[in-house]
Amino acid sequence: MAKNDQTQKRFSQIRKQLIKIREDIKNISTISADFRKPVTLDQQMVGRLSRIDAMQNQEMQLESERRRQIEIERVESALRRLKHGTFGNCIVCGEKIEINRIKNDPTVPTCIECAKT
Numbered sequence: 115m116a117k118n119d120q121t122q123k124r125f126s127q128i129r130k131q132l133i134k135i136r137e138d139i140k141n142i143s144t145i146s147a148d149f150r151k152p153v154t155l156d157q158q159m160v161g162r163l164s165r166i167d168a169m170q171n172q173e174m175q176l177e178s179e180r181r182r183q184i185e186i187e188r189v190e191s192a193l194r195r196l197k198h199g200t201f202g203n204c205i206v207c208g209e210k211i212e213i214n215r216i217k218n219d220p221t222v223p224t225c226i227e228c229a230k231t
């Protein structure tokens with residue numbers, strides 16, 4: 115197999131992997147949507163401490179959702195780089211990103227040197 119074919123094959127696998135990651139995140143977002151709803155008056159009736167617990171829990175759920183949205187943005191950015199043929203290059207310096215770094219996290223946008231700064 116020619117080197118270019120291998121690259122194409124690997125990119126197509128990475129693309130599938132990225133789409134799967136995005137789907138998984140979106141599914142978790144959908145499933146957990148109820149937990150992010152504002153704390154209702156019903157919960158106030160079970161007592162003040164419970165209400166505080168419920169509010170803290172909701173805050174944690176919102177924070178998880180914020181992280182998921184950031185992760186989805188990383189995935190979509192990686193998909194755009196695949197589409198535009200710039201995938202695998204650091205978005206800061208343009209150098210090739212180490213292959214193990216990409217294997218570890220296909221959404222990684224920078225080389226290890228740029229990640230340090």
Ligand SMILES: [Zn+2]
Nearest residue numbers: 204207225228
């Ligand atoms: Zn770099």
